[in-house]
Amino acid sequence: MDPPKMFKDDKSGCLKFDRITIINKRFTLSFLMNIGFTIMFCGITLSHVNRCLMSSIDPADRSFFHASSYLLGLVIIQIPAAWCSLKFSPITWFGRSILLYSILLFVLALFSFFVEFRSYGLLVAYKFTEGVVSGTTFVVFHAAWKNWTPSNERSTFVTFAIGGCFLGDLLGELLSKYCSELLYWEYLSGLLGITGIVWWLLWKNMVYETPEKHRTITEKEYNKIYPSIQQELDITENVTCKKIIFSMPFLVLVVVNLLRSWNSAFYLYRKEHMYIILIIKAVTFPIAGYLADVLVRQTSMTITRVRKLYISGIFLIEVIYFLLLRYCEEFDGWLYFSSFVMQVLHIAAFTAASVNALDIAPSHAGVTIAIINIISHIGYQVPFKIELYLYENNWLDTFNFISIMAHLIGGIIYGIYGSAKPITVKKL
Template sequence: MEQVKFLKCFGSFPKLDKFTIVNKRFTLSFLMCIGFTIMSSGILLTHGNRCLNSSHGEIDDPFVHLSSFFIGYIIIQVPAAWVSLKFTPIIWFGRTIFVYAILLFAVALFANLGYVFLVVLKFFEGALSGIAFIVCNAAWKNWTPAAERSTLLTFALAGGYLGDFFGILMSIFCTSIPSWRLICCMIGSFGIIWWLVWERTVYETPNKHPTISDEELNQIHPIIAQEIRPTESVSFKQIILSTPFLVLLAVNIVRSWNARFSRYLAEDIIIISFIKFTSFPLSGYLADVLVRKTSLTRTNVRKLFIVGVTLLEAVYFFTSMYHDHLNKGSWLYLISFLMHILYDVAFSAVSINAVDIAPSHAGVTVAITNIISHIITTFRYNIYVLLKEIGWNDVTNYIAIVGHLIVGVVFGIYGTAEPVTVKGQ
């Protein structure tokens, strides 16, 4: 096995093939969740000014090192998608977390060489984060049937939100910690331990796993093979020009722009992080339950989550236009928490839908939607400020909200959870 060869230098490190939480596929999801938690914790720790000020003096504007992270994250998306097609994505996920753990030690040990060095490290941090996200989405094509995709993938990705939660807490209190670099080393150590467990536990496909039960193997392997086979011969051009992908791309564009309406008070950031960590995976689980327990199809559930929330958001956005500030205790303030929950419900459905329509090429669909969404999310506030200065903000807001309604309706008509296949197959 590839991962065994990679670990020869570690001698007789014990095999952990029998390590199981409920079943092998949920164990995989759990380990991915922990991996993302480790990575996101480290990222948020070094994003904040409080920690960096202790070694670099007063950093009034984090624009440079945050931009470096963003550039690294964006430019690696397409190469990472290529890697996910040419190599084993599940193995690359583990190695990416391992390299990131080593990078955290570099941040802790060498960050005092100067702010420029930190900016370079943040670039590589962004690149590793981008690789991990893409290969995680691509890895599930061999491990989860469509009926369980929402549960397993959202739980794995929720580790990023849990890491954000821990990272925010650490960045808030890091001024009272003797050394934030010590925390970096601790997170890096957890990452190395996690990787050792991962390399001895995870295998490329269910039929290559030596200790998977016959019941679980027979339950998922034939179904996955049947679902994947018709999608393997689809070309990139067919996918990116297909109606389901173009509709999903439009939904991502409009929702990313209008996410600026989903406001919250700075003091509530910890609560918001907790909401994201809990509501995102629970909505994924609920989606699969609705398919199993009701007559709704996966397409029906995706439309329910995306269209239903999108229409409710349009009403909320229109109302919030006339309230420049959130007053703590007001009805709009309380509703804002509900809307954040609903946003994560819709976001989970949008995220999974990128895998639904191209399970064999999930790295490609996720990379394209991710690039566009992050670019819009990053620059939307600056654009909004510019429009406000020239007096176009109200008109732009109305157009954005109408667009929100339109893409919701369009997804309701043309959206699907069925994969794009070659005609005739």
């Protein structure tokens, strides 16, 4: 355990802009992570299909292989990134990942003559690199919070930071809509790259690995979070990865993330309403996380019960929704509107599942989220393939039945075996 932090009254030697960080150091960390994710996912969205880069490639050469290369890069980097999160500073590596991606964007703008060659292979290689960098960022992001959030505040700060992913998607969609009308779209890439480099300069000077190392954290904030965080880390840091992987809470979380992929029936909204859905995601994610912590602090509900309310409760509501879709011949106005409500609930359940990976193994959060990401991203491809096959054979009712059973089973399993208690080593 680190020694107690000694506070001094005189802080005149501190960097000036480090003293004006917003509200407290935990929110500063979450806010900067949110901006970092926004920059990254805005760039990723811009380079997906029908985006800026694709506008320069001959339509005959286009395919979805570049999207698959992004997924491949994201998946294969998970285990190395998890190892990195255990051996090195995840805070440092998060900043480096955003910096690397920002440099990649700037270089892409600087050498935009690549696009003039109309080379689809270069786009595939670029997307693969994006997948590697973003996959690393997401793993070390989860690991970085072990020293900064007590369990009763974890949802608030983690979900606010991840909300930047959805905000980046929204900005990327809006910017890509006008790419063909821009004389030089590479200006967008260069501007994002420069913004990311400026972000890294702020990150390097305003963020520290632990509260103990932070030079300007107040004594009040330090005493509020440090004892509970250290107590939680002390009982979990000696847990082996093998014990975590084969523990019941982790296996249940993996199953839940797989079963929640059977949700394509939510997408009833029209294409022109896509921006509304992106706004819903960007707003709902942090609010749902904040409300979860409010329930823990203001009521008698434990963290485990709140997670079960979000995951099991919403899964069962989704079962009812699927049943309504199954027996409604046409989409009435209220049913179409309900699809937006279900998106809100679906995102709320996603917040609980995301934070639960930190709940059960705060010292090894990079490992838990890496394995979940691998299984989830591969598993998500299965329902779409099955739905396509069943649709071609006019067996769509079968897919709806599978979706109902998947959410019903997922809700029941997590309600019985799900937990937010940290996995610990039993004392002899």
